[in-house]
Amino acid sequence: MARASVVIVGGGIAGLAAAWELTGGAHGPNEQTPRVELIEAGDHLGGALVTTEFAGRTIDLGADGFLARRPEGVALVKELGWEDRLEAINVSGSSIWLRGALYELPTGLVLGMPTSASVLKSLKGLSWRAKLAARRDEWFPRRMVVGDDATIGDIVRTKLGSELSYQFIEPMIGGIQAGRIDDLSAKSVFPALLEAARKGGSLMKAIRPKGPVNPGPAAPTTSAGPLFYSLLDGMGSLPIELARQLSERGVVIRTGVSVTALRRTPSGTYPWEVDTSTTTTPADAIVVATPASVAGRLLGDYDSAFTPLRDIPCAGAAMVTFDLSRTEIELPTNGTGVLVPLGTKWSGEGSMLITAITFLDRKWPRLARENDTVLRAHVGRIDDARWTELSDEELTARVTNELKVLLPKFGTVTASRVQRWPQGLPQYYVGHDILIEAAKGAATRLHVALAGMVYDGVGVPASVGSGRRAAREVLDFVKS
Numbered sequence: 001m002a003r004a005s006v007v008i009v010g011g012g013i014a015g016l017a018a019a020w021e022l023t024g025g026a027h028g029p030n031e032q033t034p035r036v037e038l039i040e041a042g043d044h045l046g047g048a049l050v051t052t053e054f055a056g057r058t059i060d061l062g063a064d065g066f067l068a069r070r071p072e073g074v075a076l077v078k079e080l081g082w083e084d085r086l087e088a089i090n091v092s093g094s095s096i097w098l099r100g101a102l103y104e105l106p107t108g109l110v111l112g113m114p115t116s117a118s119v120l121k122s123l124k125g126l127s128w129r130a131k132l133a134a135r136r137d138e139w140f141p142r143r144m145v146v147g148d149d150a151t152i153g154d155i156v157r158t159k160l161g162s163e164l165s166y167q168f169i170e171p172m173i174g175g176i177q178a179g180r181i182d183d184l185s186a187k188s189v190f191p192a193l194l195e196a197a198r199k200g201g202s203l204m205k206a207i208r209p210k211g212p213v214n215p216g217p218a219a220p221t222t223s224a225g226p227l228f229y230s231l232l233d234g235m236g237s238l239p240i241e242l243a244r245q246l247s248e249r250g251v252v253i254r255t256g257v258s259v260t261a262l263r264r265t266p267s268g269t270y271p272w273e274v275d276t277s278t279t280t281t282p283a284d285a286i287v288v289a290t291p292a293s294v295a296g297r298l299l300g301d302y303d304s305a306f307t308p309l310r311d312i313p314c315a316g317a318a319m320v321t322f323d324l325s326r327t328e329i330e331l332p333t334n335g336t337g338v339l340v341p342l343g344t345k346w347s348g349e350g351s352m353l354i355t356a357i358t359f360l361d362r363k364w365p366r367l368a369r370e371n372d373t374v375l376r377a378h379v380g381r382i383d384d385a386r387w388t389e390l391s392d393e394e395l396t397a398r399v400t401n402e403l404k405v406l407l408p409k410f411g412t413v414t415a416s417r418v419q420r421w422p423q424g425l426p427q428y429y430v431g432h433d434i435l436i437e438a439a440k441g442a443a444t445r446l447h448v449a450l451a452g453m454v455y456d457g458v459g460v461p462a463s464v465g466s467g468r469r470a471a472r473e474v475l476d477f478v479k480s
């Protein structure tokens, strides 16, 4: 019998992980392994996993690490034989900019949520009203009826008041997806929060961990070891190594080629044909591992359940990386960075653009040097695209001025670099789970599997898990 043919559309980490699983995962290919062709529109594989040389180091331009407690990322690295290339995060903790000064974040938070009023007691940047709101949640919790889903903002605002919600919780939880807590679905982004709200009573008491915390939708957890990992040559080395090993397994990888159409050919030998501008590949089944808007466009003619995929909003972002001599900069004593609440006023024009700062060489030991330091500033949220109106020079100048306010000392810069991510991160709004289930169901009926950060959670481990799940679905299709 001829080998089945599977085409993967999209060579981000989800598409690559799908190819890994389709070709046997940890065990490698066997006689039942399908022929796999992966087609990527961009000139490099891995999407937001990409490195560059900067100030004598290899730095990441997008994702710079991944959560160790969702197992899918670590498992893939180990299967590639790269366990010894895992680099554990060096230090923990962060500071937050509150009412014109930096404060160290307290311990005792669960994914950004305080777990008791006493956790916040020593945080001088919060008003007495905010601390009273936390105490009230412990002693006289506000009543709230929560249905199938609610926004994160609805829950935390009702239970803990506005200041804690927008000044403290949003910079952490909203930052993960560059979204607003008033829009993000608790069910899809922070299921433990929804469960805690449903229990009634104190939200903070209900969220206190009894065991490891679930870091995302339907995610298994591990609790031992560091919280985050990177790789010794940066996260951008992961797609490169995956592609190398996939080529050895016989996977055909094409970059710089867009898939223009997925055509059903029910009367042909193969049920699908995958078109690019110059080629057509016949396929028994397809993994669509593109951003949701592209999946919606490619599949929209086959089922109305795909149409909403086109309209899932995405938050673009930009990162400005700086190198400075150690004599030119002073950082907070501890932690890997700074969080800045949205709408923070400063002496300059409008509110601050910066949402977070990462001290790259504190976070990752491989980047540390004796004489200079590298950090990056993050800008952009779903409702703040001001960075798109500025040239690289203007953005660097603006961010530099804000850093002079936010950090104890920020002097002469030796080098800088702007990286823009216009497509950015999909927003999981209330109802996201319903539209995704409908799209996945429609895809299954067509022998197509959907993979990527819009379906099973945002982040490298979630995307790896998503790709591997999609591949297992496809293996079932081609068996049946």
Ligand SMILES: Cc1cc2nc3c(=O)[nH]c(=O)nc-3n(C[C@H](O)[C@H](O)[C@H](O)COP(=O)(O)OP(=O)(O)OC[C@H]3O[C@@H](n4cnc5c(N)ncnc54)[C@H](O)[C@@H]3O)c2cc1C
Residues within 6 Å of the ligand: 009, 010, 011, 012, 013, 014, 015, 039, 040, 041, 042, 045, 046, 047, 048, 049, 061, 062, 063, 064, 065, 066, 067, 257, 258, 259, 260, 289, 290, 291, 294, 317, 421, 424, 425, 451, 452, 453, 454, 457, 458, 459, 460, 461, 463
């Ligand atoms: C700026 C930024 C920082 C991040 N930081 C972190 C972090 O520190 N830690 C973490 O865990 N996660 C982080 N993430 C999230 C993480 O990077 C993503 O979850 C993950 O990389 C998404 O992978 P994916 O394969 O699902 O999607 P993508 O990487 O978007 O892959 C989709 C691919 O499809 C391709 N494509 C599109 N259209 C077509 C077409 N017509 N034909 C063929 N190919 C097509 C695209 O070119 C793209 O390569 C970050 C994301 C961003 C944007």
